[in-house]
Amino acid sequence: MRLVGDEDVIAGPFRVALAAARCVGEVTEAAAELLRQRGTEPGPVTVDVRHAVESFRSEQHLRVDGEVPGDLWAPLTGDYRAADGWVRVHCNYPHHEAAVKAVLGEDVAAGAAVRSAEDVVEAVIDAGGAASWLRAPEEWAAHPQGRAVAAEPLVAVERIADAPARPLPRADRPLAGVRVLELTHVLAGPVCGRTLAAHGADVLHIGAAHLPTMWPAVVDTSFGKRTAHLDLRTDPARDRLRELLADADVMVQSFRADSLAAKGFGPVDLPPGAVLVTLNAYGHTGPWRTRRGFDSLLQLATGIAYRGDGAKPVPLPVQALDHAAGWLAALGTIQALHRRATEGGTWHVRVSLARTALWLDSLGRVDSTDSPDPVDAYLSEMDSPLGSVRHIRIPGGLPGAPPRWGHGPRVPGSDEPTW
Known part of the structure; x- marks a missing residue:
């Protein structure tokens, strides 16, 4: 793998550019190996560092018919000063906003200011919402959840049952003919499915009309996928999903731990x-494994946003935990498919935002700034049922089978739930 360009292209201090390039490079290398296994010479893998970085903020470049397709953040989502520190509340979903208001009232800032950070967060979570409070990195490292996450692998690829080997036939794309059932929301899980689709997988996203969404993220992560609706609260929908799963190679899911297992x-x-691919927020072990979490919340909880006692949280310049976790999940998926082809087995891949944050922190620090150069070289326009969509192309140089999406985003639920 050859990296093209340097990492002084996005504001520091964390090495987001290096993380993006490594994620893209590892996935592209794994895709190359699978392609070689399928009888096609992949050619030398390259990664344009700037292209990788811009893919990590793909939602910022998205335009539909020349317009930004809505706000990514709800008005009340943000950081608030508590009596002894800082908290962040997530209000992008109506039920999460309702939980915050039930705890803190209509004036969220005033409600948070008179309570401790821990009290605010625990009350919001108990009410069914999502929140976190700002910790120093050493506080997170000493926390029971921080210790649990530190003991987990960055990408777990575990054989959980025996099954005959299933070699993949000759093909001219790494994931041609691979069926991926995607039950995900927001960013990390959809990024995983979007990446697999770019390497030739048949990705079917399953959502439901009653579930809330973040529209800009839905549009940005739906390239190359089909999309159907199934209401898993009903027996017929669960039966249909079982039929789909019976013929699938991979299921990617990013809902809270145990929620899909209960169904x-x-x-x-x-x-x-x-192959089951599970993405989680706070880790797959420990007391917080079922806690609701999002990239921006994890940045506070793990100390990524910490800049000293009393200082306001400073977020990463991109949703790097989400994007990196999505690419790492795609890496684990390809690795599991390779191992299934050669040694058989049923596999479980696990990735979490919290463990991804620990990995990003381990890469060290830089003093870098955003590149002033235009990104036009990485942009494309694609027609879709939603309109003409401007987007960042998928990064990663693979001459034998350049990654690409076969079509643009579709209207959610517009396809039949069938292969």
Whole structure:
């Protein structure tokens, strides 16, 4: 793998550019190996560092018919000073906003100011919302959840049951013919599916009309996928999903731990030879494994946004934890498919935002600034049912099978739930 360009292209101090380039490079290398296994010479893998970085803020470049497709952040989502520190509340979903208002009142800033940070966060979570408070990195490292996450691998690829080997036939794309069932929301999980689609997978995203969404993120992460709706609160929908899963190679899911398993779609429910990919916020072990979490909340909780006692949180310049976790999940998926092809087995891939934050922190620090150069070289226009969509192309140089999306984003739920 050859990196092109340097990492002084996005504001520091964290090495976001290096993280993006490594994620893209590792996935592209894994795709190259799978392509070689399928009888096509991949050619030398390259990664344009600037292109990788811009893909990590792809939602910022998205335009539909020349317009920004809505706000990514709700008005009340943000950082608030508590009596002894800083908290962040997530209000992008109506039920999360309702939980925050139920705890803090209509004037969220005033409500937070008179309570401790821990009290605010725990009360919001108990009310069904999502929040976190700002910690120093050493505080997170000493926390029971921080210790649990530190003991987890960055990308877990675990064989959980026996099954015959399933070699992939000859093909001219790494994931041609691979069926991916995607049950994800927001960013990390959809980025994983978007990446797999770019390497040739047949990705079917399953959502539901009653579930809230963040529209700009939906549009940005839907390239190359089909999209269907199933209301898993009903028996017929669950039966249909089981039928889809029976014929799938991979299921990617990013809902809270145990929520899909409670509906009959956990690791023990996989058909032999399937690959389950699970993305989680706070880790797959420890007391917070079922806690609601989003990239911006994890940046506070893990100390990524910490700049000293009393200082306001400073976020990363991009949603790097989400994007990196999505690419790492795609890496684990390709690795599991390779191992299934050569040694058989049923596999479980696990990635978390919290462990991704620890990895980013381990890369060290830089003093860099945003590049002033235009990004036009990485942009394309694509027609879609939503309009003409400007987007960042998928990064990663693979001469034998350049990654690409076969179509633009579609209207959510507009496809049939079928392969």
